Amino acid sequence: MSATAFAIAxxxxxxxxxxxxxxxxxxxxxxxxxPEIHAFNLVLADEARSAxxxxxxxxxxxxSVGPLAGVPVALKDNLCTRGIPTTCSSRILEGWRxxxxxxxxxxxxxxxxxxxxxxxxxEFAMGSSTENSAFGVTRNPRxxxxxxxxxxxxxxxxxxAGLAPLALGSDTGGSIRQPAALCGVVGMKPTYGAVxxxxxxxxASSLDQIGPLASNVSDAALLFDVIRGHDPRDSTSIAGRIExxxxxxxxxxxxxxxxxxxxxxxxxxxxxxxxxxxxxxxxALAAAGADVDRVSVPSTTYGLSAYxxxxxxxxxSNLARYDGVRYGLRVDGDDVATMNANTRDAGFGAEVxxxxxLGTYALSAGYYDAYYGQxxxxxxxxxxxFASAYERFDVLLSPTAPTVAFExxxxxxxxxxxxxxxxxxxxxxxxxxxxxxxxxxTARAAESPGSELPVGVQLLAPSLRESLMFRVARVVEAxxxxxxxxx
Amino acid sequence: xxxxxxxVGGGTxxxxxxxxxxxxxxxxxxxxxxxxxxxNEFGAEPNTNVCPVCLGLPxxxxxxxxxxxxxxxxxxxAFGFSVPxxxxxxxxxxxxxxxxxxxxxxxxxxxxxxxxxLEIEGRHVGIVRAHLxxxxxxxxxVGGGGRIHDATHSLVDYNRAGVPLLEIVSxxxxxxxxxxxxxxxxxxxxxxxxxxxxxxxxxxSLRVDANVSVRPAGSVELGTRAEIKNLNSLRSLGRxxxxxxxxxxxxxxxxxxxxxxxxxxxxxxxxxxxxxxxEEAYDYRYFPEPDLVPVxxxxxxxxxxxxxxxxxxxxxxxxxVDTWGIAERDARVLVGTPGLPExxxxxxxxxxxxxxxxxxxxxxxxxxxxxxxxxLSPEVLPLAPDGLAELVGLVAGGALSRNQAKEVLGEALRDxxxxxxxxxxxxxxxxxxxxxxxxxxxxxxxxxxxxVAEYRSGDDKARKKKRGYLMGEAMRALKGQGxxxxxxxxxxxxxx
Numbered sequence: 003m004s005a006t007a008f009a010i011a012x013x014x015x016x017x018x019x020x021x022x023x024x025x026x027x028x029x030x031x032x033x034x035x036x037p038e039i040h041a042f043n044l045v046l047a048d049e050a051r052s053a054x055x056x057x058x059x060x061x062x063x064x065x066s067v068g069p070l071a072g073v074p075v076a077l078k079d080n081l082c083t084r085g086i087p088t089t090c091s092s093r094i095l096e097g098w099r100x101x102x103x104x105x106x107x108x109x110x111x112x113x114x115x116x117x118x119x120x121x122x123x124x125e126f127a128m129g130s131s132t133e134n135s136a137f138g139v140t141r142n143p144r145x146x147x148x149x150x151x152x153x154x155x156x157x158x159x160x161x162x163a164g165l166a167p168l169a170l171g172s173d174t175g176g177s178i179r180q181p182a183a184l185c186g187v188v189g190m191k192p193t194y195g196a197v198x199x200x201x202x203x204x205x206a207s208s209l210d211q212i213g214p215l216a217s218n219v220s221d222a223a224l225l226f227d228v229i230r231g232h233d234p235r236d237s238t239s240i241a242g243r244i245e246x247x248x249x250x251x252x253x254x255x256x257x258x259x260x261x262x263x264x265x266x267x268x269x270x271x272x273x274x275x276x277x278x279x280x281x282x283x284x285x286a287l288a289a290a291g292a293d294v295d296r297v298s299v300p301s302t303t304y305g306l307s308a309y310x311x312x313x314x315x316x317x318x319s320n321l322a323r324y325d326g327v328r329y330g331l332r333v334d335g336d337d338v339a340t341m342n343a344n345t346r347d348a349g350f351g352a353e354v355x356x357x358x359x360l361g362t363y364a365l366s367a368g369y370y371d372a373y374y375g376q377x378x379x380x381x382x383x384x385x386x387x388f389a390s391a392y393e394r395f396d397v398l399l400s401p402t403a404p405t406v407a408f409e410x411x412x413x414x415x416x417x418x419x420x421x422x423x424x425x426x427x428x429x430x431x432x433x434x435x436x437x438x439x440x441x442x443x444t445a446r447a448a449e450s451p452g453s454e455l456p457v458g459v460q461l462l463a464p465s466l467r468e469s470l471m472f473r474v475a476r477v478v479e480a481x482x483x484x485x486x487x488x489x
Numbered sequence: 490x491x492x493x494x495x496x497v498g499g500g501t502x503x504x505x506x507x508x509x510x511x512x513x514x515x516x517x518x519x520x521x522x523x524x525x526x527x528x529n530e531f532g533a534e535p536n537t538n539v540c541p542v543c544l545g546l547p548x549x550x551x552x553x554x555x556x557x558x559x560x561x562x563x564x565x566x567a568f569g570f571s572v573p574x575x576x577x578x579x580x581x582x583x584x585x586x587x588x589x590x591x592x593x594x595x596x597x598x599x600x601x602x603x604x605x606x607l608e609i610e611g612r613h614v615g616i617v618r619a620h621l622x623x624x625x626x627x628x629x630x631v632g633g634g635g636r637i638h639d640a641t642h643s644l645v646d647y648n649r650a651g652v653p654l655l656e657i658v659s660x661x662x663x664x665x666x667x668x669x670x671x672x673x674x675x676x677x678x679x680x681x682x683x684x685x686x687x688x689x690x691x692x693x694s695l696r697v698d699a700n701v702s703v704r705p706a707g708s709v710e711l712g713t714r715a716e717i718k719n720l721n722s723l724r725s726l727g728r729x730x731x732x733x734x735x736x737x738x739x740x741x742x743x744x745x746x747x748x749x750x751x752x753x754x755x756x757x758x759x760x761x762x763x764x765x766x767x768e769e770a771y772d773y774r775y776f777p778e779p780d781l782v783p784v785x786x787x788x789x790x791x792x793x794x795x796x797x798x799x800x801x802x803x804x805x806x807x808x809x810v811d812t813w814g815i816a817e818r819d820a821r822v823l824v825g826t827p828g829l830p831e832x833x834x835x836x837x838x839x840x841x842x843x844x845x846x847x848x849x850x851x852x853x854x855x856x857x858x859x860x861x862x863x864x865l866s867p868e869v870l871p872l873a874p875d876g877l878a879e880l881v882g883l884v885a886g887g888a889l890s891r892n893q894a895k896e897v898l899g900e901a902l903r904d905x906x907x908x909x910x911x912x913x914x915x916x917x918x919x920x921x922x923x924x925x926x927x928x929x930x931x932x933x934x935x936x937x938x939x940x941v942a943e944y945r946s947g948d949d950k951a952r953k954k955k956r957g958y959l960m961g962e963a964m965r966a967l968k969g970q971g972x973x974x975x976x977x978x979x980x981x982x983x984x985x
Contacts, residue, residue: 082548095547102541104548203547208779236550237781316779319580322591323545327645338586338643365582365774374776 007073007167007221011114014072017061021054021072025116028074032119032165039141041150041160043079043089045119050074053116060114068113070228075110076166078157079120080127081212082201083107090203091135092125094324094331094349104201105236106170106212106229113228118166121156125351126321127177127205129153130423133414134353141410142185145453148407151181151423154215158185161215168225169215174205175309176402176427178213179439183402183458186441188222188475189215191427193465194434195240197226198233204320206313207238209431219440219479223248223472230468240466247472255290255477258470261297261395263462266426269303273405275445276457280401283442283459286481287399287474297398299391301383305429308384310421311364311377312432317354318361324349356417381432388433388464397474398462401426402439406447406455430462436471437462440478443485501665506706507734509669509699510661510714513676514654515686516624516694517560523623523653524551524594531692535646543651545589550780553578555790557621557653560685561601562786562794564619564655567683567801568605572791575783576601578621582774587626587645595622595656597775601784607659607679608803609671615660621784624652655685661700661711666727673697673723678802678825690722697726702747703737712737713747717761719754729754733761805830813837813845822853828867829857835874836881843878843885851877855895859902871905872898880908887921888912890973921972923979926963929971930979933962944984956980 005013013019029047036042057072077083080090082100084107089095103111110117124134132140132155140155142148143163150159154171158181161169171178173191182189190213197212204210214225230244266272267280288294326332326345333348335341350358364373391398403423413420430437439458447455459478463471501507519529525542541549565572579597600620606613626649632641657676663669677688677695688695697720702712717733720726737747752761800808806820809830815823824830833852837845856877860867880898883889889897889912897911912918920926934941937959944955959980964971 080548088547090547098547100541100546100548102546102549200550201548204780206779235552237552238779315776319582319592319774319776322582322584323547323589325584325586325591327586328544328589329546339584342584362774365776367772367774370774370776 005167006218007070007216007224010073010167011069011071011224014057014061014114015067019072021057021061021116022051024072025050025054025074025118028118028166031163035143035163035165038146039143039159039163039165040138041121041140041156041163041165042076042119043091043122043137043156044087046086046117049086050116050118053111057114057116068115068228069224070110070168071114073115073168074118074166075115075225076119076121076157076160076169077107077117078123078154078169078171080123080172080203080205081107081120081170082203083117083120086120088120088203089137090126091123091137092349092351092354093136094345095329096136096331098330100201102201105198105233107201109229110170115168115228119160121154121160121169123156124153124177125354126203126317127153127172127174127210128317128353128357130176130180130420131408131410131413132156132181133410134351136351139410142407144186144455145407148409148455149184151184151403151407153177153181154189155181157215158182158187158189161185161187161217164217167217168221170212170225170229171215172202172205172210172212173427173431174209174313175431176424178215179427179437179458179460180403180423182215182439183441183460184407184456186444186456186458187215187217188219188438188440188479189213190222190226190438191430191436192226192230192468193240193244193436194431195238196231196244196436196466196468197229198231198236198239200233200235204316206316207320208316209309209313211431219472219475220248220251222438223251226468226472245466245469247469250469251472251476253473255287255292255474258287258292258397258474259395260284260287260292260294260474261391261398262294263302263391263398263400264296264298265300265302266400266429269404269425271404271422271425272401273445273448276401276403276405279442279445279457280399280459283478283481284399287477290477290481292474292477294399295395297391297395299384299387299398299429301380301387302429304380305384305432306421306425308377308380308432309424309428310360311373312381314357314361315364315374316361318358318365321350321354321358353417384429385433388429388435392464396463397467397471400460400462402458402460403427406445406457408447409449426460435462435465436468438471438475440475440482442478442482501731501734502738504706505703505734505738506664506708507730508661508702508704508711508714509663509665509730511659511663511669511672512698512700513657513659513673514696514698515657515680515688517557517653517655518684518686519554519556519560519653521554521556522651523554523557523621524651527651529652531694533648535644535648538648539650543589544647551594551778553781553784554653558601558784558786559790559794560653561619561621561655562790563683563685563798564657564680565602565605566794566798567679568602568607568616568619570602570605570616570619572602572786573599575599575785576620577783578778578781579775580778583771585625586643587628587647587650589626589647589650593623593625594778594781596620607672607675609668609675614662614668614672617658617660619655619657622654622656624649624654626650661702666730669699669730670723670727673726674825675802681827682799682802682805682824693721696720699726699730699733701730701733701737703734703741712741713749715747715749715761716751717754718751718764721756725754725756728759729761732759736761809849813849815846815849819849819853822857823849826857826860826867829853829860832856832867832870832874832877836877839875839878841878841882843881847881847885848877851881851898855898856902859899870902872901873905876901876905876907883908883912887919887972889917889919893917893919893969917970919972920967920970921975923975926967926971926975927979929963929966930976930983933959933966934983937962941984956984
């Protein structure tokens with residue numbers, strides 16, 4: 003595996019390595035593996051080289067360079083990049099070039115990071131396998147017959163294959179954590195409002211958060227520290243200071259109370275190997291000094307149902323603007339309404355259309371209260387149940403995904419089976435809490451016992467307790483590394 | 490329609506009552522738009538005041554303009570609204586090309602202002618609510634005479650998209666076109682006085698939709714209403730209501746039903762027209778806007794608004810009628826003109842001789858005419874208020890006739906010269922010396938024997954005419970500077 007982001011940034015800052023060399027090395031890796039994996043919608047080779055040269059000039063001139071100096075970062079292709087196509091893996095946005103950078107992109111650039119490409123995703127981030135992309139599937143680098151998870155499958159695969167040390171994804175119901183688990187990397191969803199959404203093409207505004215993917219916990223922490231913090235351009239951005247997580251990473255878990263969430267761990271559909279990984283992660287934390295016990299968070303069982311009302315409802319409104327009038331695809335018609343309909347029919351894929359219809363229905367007159375209203379009440383209930391769990395526990399532990407990576411095509415004809423992929427990750431989005439997936443060994447897939455595939459465990463924390471969550475994650479990671487292949 | 494008879498004032502046929510509720514959209518006089526930093530200005534080149542936010546580009550997010558909230562609070566204070574601890578923005582979802590996001594961000598069931606009232610002619614008109622929302626862009630249909638149905642294509646200007654609006658919704662408390670006009674008039678005057686909007690109906694910064702229904706006089710049930718749009722002036726508002734009431738009455742009288750619909754006022758043919766060919770029930774699928782947090786005005790903002798409220802037009806009119814002794818009508822004109830009452834009050838404060846009523850007369854007469862003609866506002870008039878006070882003093886002291894004063898004021902308003910200076914330069918001072926005037930009168934009588942004879946033998950009409958002629962001769966001799974009252978008196982004495 004290539005060097006960590008920490009090591010690259012330290013070497014580049016010290017002048018021990020040039021950013022240009024780092025970029026060339028990763029571009030070479032991309033040439034080698036990308037044709038098979040298809041993690042990227044767009045590789046920004048020229049832009050990356052010239053950004054690397056700027057970093058190198060700054061280092062040579064003795065100017066201060068940021069904490070991510072010379073580190074290549076892959077961006078999920080739903081993050082706006084000025085003058086660079088941003089497609090959301092949808093035909094409807096093909097060719098559109100945003101006139102502005104997302105806030106996180108600005109922050110990356112000023113931290114010295116090198117934007118190396120835009121990664122593939124399920125169209126508009128709707129999916130759990132990256133198969134819903136208009137530009138082809140991404141393959142799991144651990145087993146190219148399998149999906150990388152989704153919707154940030156391109157970002158997870160890019161990190162897992164060593165095409166970029168760091169990547170950004172977006173997480174509405176698990177879209178960072180689930181692919182991180184399936185690809186064997188670290189993926190983290192911050193507290194809602196800890197990272198600005200400005201420039202993230204919206205799927206479900208009250209649930210979306212941008213977060214880091216990395217090959218290890220420290221690198222994820224480094225990237226989170228760069229992108230976190232208030233942004234006046236996002237009204238839902240938290241006004242106070244967002245604590246950095248890197249500095250406290252090594253403080254251990256002595257006395258930290260960890261609760262294993264029964265409803266998410268023992269549920270039907272959770273593979274035995276996955277459940278046992280959670281138990282072993284709990285045992286490892288206990289061995290490191292944490293107090294580990296089981297906890298019930300009853301309303302999390304309704305999370306999936308509530309999510310599939312709220313997210314499509316918001317999406318049905320957020321995606322209305324793709325009407326062929328101002329940008330992207332236009333398919334003409336006899337009048338404006340027909341042009342709108344023709345454009346949307348040709349431009350959106352099946353899953354996006356399905357969710358727009360679900361959401362439109364859920365918000366329609368006479369059904370609003372039974373669906374959207376009820377889903378919001380479930381959301382309130384989940385927040386309350388988490389709050390009472392956090393009276394007794396500091397962090398919670400659960401599986402990230404019910405199973406290891408599944409084969410390409412296995413669930414495309416069964417949307418409900420696909421939706422189940424996010425059953426463990428959705429509650430954190432509904433509550434607005436931070437959560438992350440950490441690799442914890444491997445397991446054999448039930449249907450093909452031959453291959454060993456990554457398993458991820460999920461850590462959940464109360465709002466703004468990212469620093470504690472990362473400390474625990476570091477201990478889980480250390481335990482997994484110490485056990486090596488024996489887990 | 491000819492069967493409808495017995496019109497009473499307001500144009501409603503007897504036996505019927507017209508019930509009107511008004512929805513007024515006022516563009517708020519903020520420097521920037523409601524959710525972004527683009528300028529809020531009228532008349533710029535199309536699509537120049539736009540950015541990713543007001544164009545609704547993917548990934549952009551709204552940030553609420555605090556000034557718009559403050560202006561809404563001022564409206565709340567002026568009309569006695571209650572302003573809840575928090576109010577909420579919703580999304581109103583429908584497809585329309587001039588709406589960049591294909592939803593409008595607007596307040597719905599939790600508006601910023603609830604339950605206010607406005608007084609017209611001694612009667613309270615209830616106001617249900619006032620809420621903040623964003624304006625849409627403007628669509629121009631090209632070809633086919635500018636109408637959507639036969640246009641070849643359409644152009645959209647998004648400069649107006651995102652301009653802050655306050656929608657003020659009255660109760661159905663109005664009963665005639667006159668009352669509706671009076672309501673809008675008073676609303677405008679108040680919005681202007683509190684600095685919330687420039688309320689220009691012609692430029693669209695104040696837009697009025699009227700909900701009109703009819704019912705038999707004495708009935709308490711509301712009839713089916715039609716919503717009338719495209720009312721670009723107070724005159725259109727009144728005409729449209731009168732037309733619509735008659736249209737509905739005629740329908741009901743022949744046993745037909747009024748359809749609940751939106752109707753478009755056509756100024757040229759003087760009728761309202763149904764706007765939609767097919768019956769469409771819109772479902773706007775309102776839900777709370779997740780990109781914004783609830784609006785929660787701080788105590789500081791609330792008290793700032795209270796402390797900076799000016800005297801409201803109704804109170805000011807009452808005070809001026811009371812203390813200056815002017816007519817209600819003049820007070821209405823004065824107070825209805827932005828900046829003019831301040832100008833007049835400053836002049837009254839600087840007055841040495843003459844009355845406040847004199848000042849008000851000049852202000853609502855020649856000064857207002859000059860403002861209209863020049864397009865200037867009172868604050869930037871070359872003639873300072875104490876200059877007007879000086880002019881009033883010259884007239885009151887007998888140094889200038891009204892006609893001379895009119896001329897002097899004309900120049901003073903244009904050039905800013907002091908009236909006394911103009912009088913001195915032109916040698917305009919009025920002659921009020923009885924001896925000097927008497928000599929001129931005597932000379933005129935002596936030189937116009939024929940006219941004098943006709944005066945003495947004529948009837949009242951002839952006498953008046955001849956005296957006018959003789960007065961004119963005297964004025965000519967005096968270069969127009971004779972005191973007309975004194976001259977009249979001297980002629981009367983001498984001609985007997």
